[in-house]
Amino acid sequence: xxxxxxxxxxxxxxxxxxxxxxxxxxxxxxxxxxxxxxxxxxxxxxxxxxxxxxxxxxxxxxxxxxxxxxxxxxxxxxxxxxxxxxxxxxxxxxxxxxxxxxxxxxxxxxxxxxxx
Amino acid sequence: xxxxxxxxxxxxxxxxxxxxxxxxxxxxxxxxxxxxxxxxxxxxxxxxxxxxxxxxxxxxxxxxxxxxxxxxxxxxxxxxxxxxxxxxxxxxxxxxxxxxxxxxxxxxxxxx
Numbered sequence: 175x176x177x178x179x180x181x182x183x184x185x186x187x188x189x190x191x192x193x194x195x196x197x198x199x200x201x202x203x204x205x206x207x208x209x210x211x212x213x214x215x216x217x218x219x220x221x222x223x224x225x226x227x228x229x230x231x232x233x234x235x236x237x238x239x240x241x242x243x244x245x246x247x248x249x250x251x252x253x254x255x256x257x258x259x260x261x262x263x264x265x266x267x268x269x270x271x272x273x274x275x276x277x278x279x280x281x282x283x284x285x286x287x288x289x290x
Numbered sequence: 291x292x293x294x295x296x297x298x299x300x301x302x303x304x305x306x307x308x309x310x311x312x313x314x315x316x317x318x319x320x321x322x323x324x325x326x327x328x329x330x331x332x333x334x335x336x337x338x339x340x341x342x343x344x345x346x347x348x349x350x351x352x353x354x355x356x357x358x359x360x361x362x363x364x365x366x367x368x369x370x371x372x373x374x375x376x377x378x379x380x381x382x383x384x385x386x387x388x389x390x391x392x393x394x395x396x397x398x399x400x401x402x
Contacts, residue, residue, distance in 0.1 A: 183330075209390055209391075211390075211393075216376065217395060217396045217398075218393060218395050218396070219380065219382075219391075219393035221390040222391075233389065244374060245366075251379070265332065265333065267391075275385065276386075277323065277335060277338050277348070278323075278334040278335075278391060279335075280325075280332045280334075281332055282330060282331060282332040283332050
């Protein structure tokens with residue numbers, strides 16, 4: 175069975191600094207996708223970034239980058255130049271590619287607080 | 291603008307009532323999902339569907355059923371609501387396997 179582990183229930187970062195949110199995963203599949211989502215206090219889930227298991231380059235999307243280390247089964251999210259609006263809960267997720275519906279497994283989340 | 295909508299943001303029901311949570315997507319997605327979110331437990335998959343009238347149990351299906359009569363609509367049914375089903379319910383949809391899931395705004399259900 176697939177499993178996502180986020181070991182940091184809460185993180186603090188100073189505004190304008192970079193922060194890394196940890197994510198490790200466990201799967202026996204060769205093909206999978208890794209995702210990060212942001213959930214502000216309003217509750218909606220916002221997609222941030224995607225990394226495919228066969229992608230050789232780390233994914234980047236603006237201030238977000240994914241530090242993908244396949245051998246260590248880790249997919250850490252790096253947020254550069256933190257902003258107050260980055261305060262939210264962040265979820266790491268893994269999606270099975272070769273199954274019905276490609277269902278995802280989510281981690282328990284990390285609450286990030288950006289301090290002014 | 292693509293969208294997943296859920297019928298209610300907040301819902302209060304009594305123990306034993308039958309509860310319907312509706313989800314509609316306008317992206318022609320094949321795959322739709324129902325999750326519940328509880329503090330410290332992340333998102334847990336209740337049921338999912340990969341085609342009209344097709345459904346599969348997720349990790350915590352007990353006490354729930356689903357219906358998918360049309361491609362754009364996926365309903366979650368609590369046959370007899372109980373207090374331990376008080377939670378945030380999130381619906382999501384997605385196209386092919388390489389795409390992210392698109393989430394609805396969530397329904398916060400309270401069962402008294």
